[in-house]
Amino acid sequence: MASRSHASRLALAAMLLLAASAPVLAGEVYGRVTTGGASVGDGATVAAQCAKRSYPATPTDKSGRYHLIVSEAGKCSLIVTYKGASASLDMVSNEDAVQYDIDLAMKDGKLAGRRR
Numbered sequence: 001m002a003s004r005s006h007a008s009r010l011a012l013a014a015m016l017l018l019a020a021s022a023p024v025l026a027g028e029v030y031g032r033v034t035t036g037g038a039s040v041g042d043g044a045t046v047a048a049q050c051a052k053r054s055y056p057a058t059p060t061d062k063s064g065r066y067h068l069i070v071s072e073a074g075k076c077s078l079i080v081t082y083k084g085a086s087a088s089l090d091m092v093s094n095e096d097a098v099q100y101d102i103d104l105a106m107k108d109g110k111l112a113g114r115r116r
Helices: 002-021
Strands: 028-035 044-050 054-059 065-069 074-082 085-093 102-107 110-115
Touching (some): 028 044, 044 065, 044 085, 074 102
Parallel strands (some): 028 102
Antiparallel strands (some): 028 065, 044 054, 044 074, 102 110
């Protein structure tokens, strides 16, 4: 009986070790980019920067929508580029899909974005 209990403990320890070493999968980030409440159309790109990795910019579609897959969980930044200027917003990525609708405005000659 003692060897069976020992084997169960070893199996549990192995499963915990495997689970701890598996990468944390995050999910999708999606939304719509507007300026002054109107869609930016296909004129913007959205990228993400997280602690360990950068995610390349993807263009918005004709209605200003974007979609990114971010494979890490935690604090990240979304970088929106529109008409040659860029704005950065803080974002938290997790394993579930998260929607970030972004409204852009020029402030003091710089592009600024805020989550709507």
